[in-house]
Amino acid sequence: MVEETDRLLSVGQGEFTLDRYPRLAREMLRAWDAADEYVLNHLTELGVAGGSGLVVNDGFGALTVALAGASSAPWAVQMQSDSWLAHAGTRANLEANEIDVDGVAMLDPLAEPAPFDALLFKVPRSLALLEDQLQRLRPHLRPDTVIVGAGMVKQIHTSTLQLCERFIGPTRTSLARRKARLIHCTLDATLDVPTNPKPTQYRLDDTKLELSNHAALFSREQLDVGTRFLLEHLPRSPQARCIVDLGCGNGVLGIVAGRHHRQAALVFTDESAMAIASARENVAAAFDDERDITFHWTDGLGGVAADTADLILCNPPFHQQQIVGDAVSWRMFQQARKVLQPGGSLWVVGNRHLGYHTKLRRLFGNGEIIASNPKFVILKATKRG
Ligand SMILES: C[S@@+](CC[C@H](N)C(=O)[O-])C[C@H]1O[C@@H](n2cnc3c(N)ncnc32)[C@H](O)[C@@H]1O
Known part of the structure; x- marks a missing residue:
């Protein structure tokens, strides 16, 4: 368990x-890594103090908090991340360290940053x-912008450095320190490279639907096999009034369920801002009727009212940021139990070995196998009244 000194x-x-974030009673992991420490100490060694910085992909705000709260010369910081949990964690850590949260601009990955002198990613x-x-x-970069990337050695590959060379300019890496490395780049203003990335698209079988996927999306080149399996077994419940696509990605589960249930309100939730942006675009293209559709950039079902859903569909994530584990799916199932109406059900697809069955039985007191194949299983758990 994380000790006080590890905080x-x-x-x-x-x-x-x-x-x-969220803070767990028996947390096993620290909120930063050696790459965060490396980049912060590197800035001190360089004598870079104060100024304006854009921090991209900060996990739980270690870089943002240290720069915005620097004791000698605080920085004007903008943080940019796709992850709602990273935003919420950064906000909570700024508050815990009595740093003005409103002084830090918090941007999603599609937002334009204001000018900055240093880019730390x-x-x-x-x-x-x-x-x-x-x-x-x-x-947004200039030849004199300080550009430093940071990561653990196992996260930095030749392809990572090639991307930096291709889209920024000359790139070199530092020596490894406690299994972390820095990437130093300088802008080559003469490079002729695209600066307006386009989402990928794929056509959903047997439909005219082209699903659009921003860069952070899961399975952005083609429909995931687990998702495909769940689509083949989607329930038809004519009485369903509210259907939730939990961890919606590009929104495919909610869109197809919505086509089967023309009267139902639809709710899409995801922790990724790019997922919500893609789901919004795909939903707009899929439905031209006036139906009640809401989107929540949130953790799980945060912000969705209790006892409102008839049906929740979910292909749970198996990692959060860089960490693999089942904490997120467990949290999602607990939230689903709260958000379902009595009699409503949660439908989950997952790899057989993930053991969702046991979790659902523990939480709901039931768990029915709807379908299975050698790799996947579809489970249904019903909230009893
Ligand atoms: C396996 S993908 C499924 C995406 C989509 N439903 C599909 O079937 O193609 C899991 C999704 O859960 C999202 N996710 C991860 N952690 C989450 C959380 N804490 N709350 C809500 N969504 C989350 C991911 O961004 C991802 O879009």
Whole structure:
């Protein structure tokens, strides 16, 4: 379990108390990594103090908090992340360290940043997201912008550095320190590269629907096999008044269910801002009727009222930021139980080995197998009155 000392980040900018978000009673992991410490101490060693910085992909706000709260010369910080949990965690950590939250601009990945002198980016999980971010950021860089990437050695590959070379300019890496590395880039203003990334698209079988997917999306080139399996077994409940697509990605489950249930209100939730943006675009293209449709950029079902849903559809995530585990699916199932109306049901697809069956039985007291194949299983759990 994380001890008090594991909550204290001590770097050149000062000492800060940091927690992951949401804060768990028996948290096992720190809220920052060696790459955060490396980049912060590197800035101190360079003598860079104060100024304006754009921090991209901060996990739970370690970089944002340390820079905005630097004891000698606080920075004007903008933080940009696709993750709602990263935004919420950063806000909570700014507050915990008594740093003015309103003084930090919090941007989603599609927003335009204001001018900045330094760009600090954590290497994201997917190369596609990094490429998208570098393309969008390039027009905001100058030859004298300080550009530093940071990541753990295992997250930085030749392809990562090639992307930096291609979209920014000359790139070199630092020596590894506690298994972390820095990436130093300088803008080459002469490069002729695209700066307006386009979402990928694929056609949904047997429909005219082209589904659009921003860079951070899960399975952005084609329909996921698990999702396809759930689509083949989607329930038909003519009486359903409210259907929720939990962790909606591009919105495919909610869109197809919505086509089967013309009267039902639809709710789409996801922790990724790009997922919500893609779901919005796909929903707008899929429905031309006036129906009640809402989108929530949130953790799980945060913001969705209790006892309102008849049907919740979910292909749960198996990682959150860089961490693989089942904490998120467990939280989603608990929230689903709250949001369902008595008699309503949660439909989940997952790899057989993930053991969702046991979790659902523990929470709902029931769990029915709707279909299974060698790889996947579809489970249904009903909220009893
Ligand atoms: C396996 S994908 C499924 C996406 C889509 N429903 C599909 O079937 O193609 C899981 C989705 O859950 C989202 N997600 C991850 N953590 C989440 C959280 N804490 N709350 C809500 N959504 C989350 C991810 O962004 C991703 O879009």
